[in-house]
Amino acid sequence: SQQGEEDPQALSIQEGENATMNCSYKTSINNLQWYRQNSGRGLVHLILIRSNEREKHSGRLRVTLDTSKKSSSLLITASRAADTASYFCATALPSGYSTLTFGKGTMLLVSP
Amino acid sequence: DTGVSQNPRHKITKRGQNVTFRCDPISEHNRLYWYRQTLGQGPEFLTYFQNEAQLEKSRLLSDRFSAERPKGSFSTLEIQRTEQGDSAMYLCASSLGRFQETQYFGPGTRLLVL
Numbered sequence: 001s002q003q004g005e006e007d008p009q010a011l012s013i014q015e016g017e018n019a020t021m022n023c024s025y026k027t028s029i030n031n032l033q034w035y036r037q038n039s040g041r042g043l044v045h046l047i048l049i050r051s052n053e054r055e056k057h058s059g060r061l062r063v064t065l066d067t068s069k070k071s072s073s074l075l076i077t078a079s080r081a082a083d084t085a086s087y088f089c090a091t092a093l094p095s096g097y098s099t100l101t102f103g104k105g106t107m108l109l110v111s112p
Numbered sequence: 113d114t115g116v117s118q119n120p121r122h123k124i125t126k127r128g129q130n131v132t133f134r135c136d137p138i139s140e141h142n143r144l145y146w147y148r149q150t151l152g153q154g155p156e157f158l159t160y161f162q163n164e165a166q167l168e169k170s171r172l173l174s175d176r177f178s179a180e181r182p183k184g185s186f187s188t189l190e191i192q193r194t195e196q197g198d199s200a201m202y203l204c205a206s207s208l209g210r211f212q213e214t215q216y217f218g219p220g221t222r223l224l225v226l
Contacts (some may be wrong), residue, residue, distance in 0.1 A: 102154030
């Protein structure tokens with residue numbers, strides 16, 4: 001079953017604009033991770049935020065986590081055509097399991 | 113390129129045939145995971161290994177599926193008597209083994225069952 005749900009399902013923007021994607025999940029987590037997947041290829045890890053963290057930055061990426069609302073957001077600033085991909089949030093449970101539970105993803109299209 | 117390799121990259125088979133996929137993780141990683149991804153969905157966990165021990169299996173992993181990691185290095189995923197519903201991308205990932213950290217994914221094997 002899917003733990004996380006991304007919103008929107010698809011997002012189309014112009015180069016230079018910011019893109020914001022949201023993720024909601026259902027149960028308590030140890031950490032939440034964001035991955036990117038280019039069409040038909042493997043996933044690339046972007047950023048991990050732990051349950052005791054509220055915000056994290058990596059380059060043009062900013063991730064927030066609100067455990068009271070069970071939600072996270074991924075902001076990509078100054079987007080580029082190369083950012084075109086599907087973006088997935090994945091949650092790790094606090095129980096010690098190593099597995100990740102993914103959402104259905106947000107498809108981002110950045111037009112030149 | 114994350115350093116995780118999978119072979120083959122594509123596989124077309126007829127219903128009822130057996131298929132086997134291979135995953136070579138990053139060499140120092142002792143945890144290895146298999147996921148399945150269907151069109152328009154996120155990856156779904158199948159099974160995971162700590163070294164050569166298979167520690168967890170999803171209920172998605174029917175008895176037609178078997179995975180091994182004989183020497184704690186590469187892993188194989190075999191599907192017996194394939195069905196059309198097995199058509200999907202099969203993804204392998206590996207991690208260092210510390211508590212719940214980043215998983216590095218391979219490019220996947222795309223399976224089409226006719």
